[in-house]
Amino acid sequence: MKMKGKVSLVTGAALGYKNGGPSIGSAIAFKMVSEGAKVVVVDINEKMGQKTTEKIIKNGGKSIFVKCDVSKTEDVKKVIENTQKEFGELHCLVNCAASYEGDIFKNVVETPEKDWKHIIDVNLNGYYRFAKYGIPLILKSGGGTVVNISSAAAFEVLKNFSVYPVTKAAINSLTRTIAIDFAPEIRCNAICPGFVRIANSENNRSEKELKEWVNGISKTYPLKRVCSVDEIANVVLFLASEESSYINGECIVVDGGRSVSDSHEF
């Protein structure tokens, strides 16, 4: 029970589309509960966010759901207030919410300014807002951890996909500044996943298309498969708990070795 007696808050923790398929945030919430934490589930998607909390409570865990648009300061403040009211403390903040809305598969010239601003405001500023309003409660609770879900895209970029990697590179810097400014009471680290299989990105594909798509991506990874949401949740648990007690300010790549590999052979 690595999180026994702890309160964790996970943004972007709604289950995925359709029947509540896998998402990274919900897998993190379930992992936290399985290790004894009480969990505040946060998401803009009320229906699926409620589903995450219902599933936790059904399995005997303690959880509340708070609907929140991370781009709205008032919503973020409300989440922290509700956390304090319900559980009295906060020990672990996991920033995971991200938007893929808008015309963002474009270079900087072609990305519409409103879509650029939206992605910055949700994917980067959402992490900043939860840090700004959540850290004081963590300090009041005796200290704890912040885990930011970043991306391998912080280090290696795809052609014509410009704003998303910019937010992830900035999240890595945000991680390091929090790690230095709030040590020793708070440790802050980031996880940079490669491709992770989630329900939301599978939504519009047929079974056949899905298989071909995932097989194609799997081939580009040294482990010849893509990452599962549980494999990310395991690393979050490690960074959130005392198991990682001397790790601070790190951005850990979890991509099965893809970013250190080279397709070139001698």
Ligand SMILES: NC(=O)c1ccc[n+]([C@@H]2O[C@H](COP(=O)([O-])OP(=O)(O)OC[C@H]3O[C@@H](n4cnc5c(N)ncnc54)[C@H](O)[C@@H]3O)[C@@H](O)[C@H]2O)c1
């Ligand atoms: N899936 C991958 O391959 C992958 C790879 C690297 C990093 N990531 C990161 O993992 C995290 C989880 O994303 P995911 O890919 O699992 O997608 P996802 O769509 O399953 O999760 C994102 C969640 O954020 C929520 N959200 C979107 N806008 C919001 C807002 N304004 N306020 C509050 N919640 C909002 C969504 O409703 C959703 O539940 C993200 O930070 C993403 O960048 C994902």
